[in-house]
Amino acid sequence: MIEVKELTKHFGEFKALDSLNLHVKEGSVYGLLGPNGAGKTTLIKHLIGIYQQDSGTVLVQGKPVYENPDIKSSIGYISDDLYFFSQYTIDDMAKFYASIYPNWSWERYELLKQVFPINSNRRITRLSKGMQKQVAFWLSICTIPQLMILDEPVDGLDPVMRKKVWNLLLQDVAEQQTTVLVSSHNLRELEDVCDHVGILHNGKIVVERELDNVKSDIHKLQIAFSSEVPKEFLSKEEVLHSSQNGSVLLLIVKGNKEKLLSKVQKENPVVLDILPLTLEEIFIYELGGMGYDIQNITI
Numbered sequence: 001m002i003e004v005k006e007l008t009k010h011f012g013e014f015k016a017l018d019s020l021n022l023h024v025k026e027g028s029v030y031g032l033l034g035p036n037g038a039g040k041t042t043l044i045k046h047l048i049g050i051y052q053q054d055s056g057t058v059l060v061q062g063k064p065v066y067e068n069p070d071i072k073s074s075i076g077y078i079s080d081d082l083y084f085f086s087q088y089t090i091d092d093m094a095k096f097y098a099s100i101y102p103n104w105s106w107e108r109y110e111l112l113k114q115v116f117p118i119n120s121n122r123r124i125t126r127l128s129k130g131m132q133k134q135v136a137f138w139l140s141i142c143t144i145p146q147l148m149i150l151d152e153p154v155d156g157l158d159p160v161m162r163k164k165v166w167n168l169l170l171q172d173v174a175e176q177q178t179t180v181l182v183s184s185h186n187l188r189e190l191e192d193v194c195d196h197v198g199i200l201h202n203g204k205i206v207v208e209r210e211l212d213n214v215k216s217d218i219h220k221l222q223i224a225f226s227s228e229v230p231k232e233f234l235s236k237e238e239v240l241h242s243s244q245n246g247s248v249l250l251l252i253v254k255g256n257k258e259k260l261l262s263k264v265q266k267e268n269p270v271v272l273d274i275l276p277l278t279l280e281e282i283f284i285y286e287l288g289g290m291g292y293d294i295q296n297i298t299i
């Protein structure tokens, strides 16, 4: 669905995107993470055709996005700073959207009145920040986009509304093969919804992974020995992190689970537990190994 190759963008002398590569499959939910100033919004502005790249290619559904109204009309975009015409009510804005988005659905618009409890006669700029965000979702979902791009999407929404909005989006992913790219600082929230995650750092994607693969590849082991802890029974490449408390070892290890366990079993541990790892922990250890400090990348 999205194919970005060697994308470079300068603002004056400053290189905001640096030969960036990104791949997003159709029907997937892709989480884009990165510290402040990493280049997430700049990348997104290329994906929705606002910016033209200095070099590289930006393809959505196999076609360049810049100055391509057909592709742009299949993309829904919810930004961090929303813009609505100052005099428009929700109904006025809906009519405007209906005039420019070919797939606009009035049926959805009416149905979603049950989800978003805001009178559609109200002027949008008089609504609270969180209510304006609800309106943005309401209208975007009615355009039935093939690609939904969200920049800090649920910021400002209350927890119940967050859940409702994600349920609506994920329903479209399941039923219409909608692709979602979501930029966020919150790994915990992304963990619940994403199937792929990319980390942007200094204008480059430094890690791009399928979550199931990541989760099946890294493990947390708690091991206890009856006497001294044996030395180097796993290789340096396999151990991402280790800490020791007496005869108990806590290891974060990478590789095939069965192979790793059989190596540990040979040392006759008295306790061997596999503990669940959060996505945040996985990235802390993986990026730590690559020389990146996750503390600066996520919250």
Ligand SMILES: Nc1ncnc2c1ncn2[C@@H]1O[C@H](COP(=O)(O)OP(=O)(O)OP(=O)(O)O)[C@@H](O)[C@H]1O
Residues within 6 Å of the ligand: 011, 014, 016, 034, 035, 036, 037, 038, 039, 040, 041, 042, 043
């Ligand atoms: N129009 C612009 N002119 C000059 N520099 C810009 C412009 N837009 C972005 N930048 C710079 O490019 C870099 C990337 O900015 P960008 O907004 O893409 O970061 P971000 O990852 O979205 O950050 P945040 O998480 O804070 O929203 C920053 O150093 C920013 O100052």
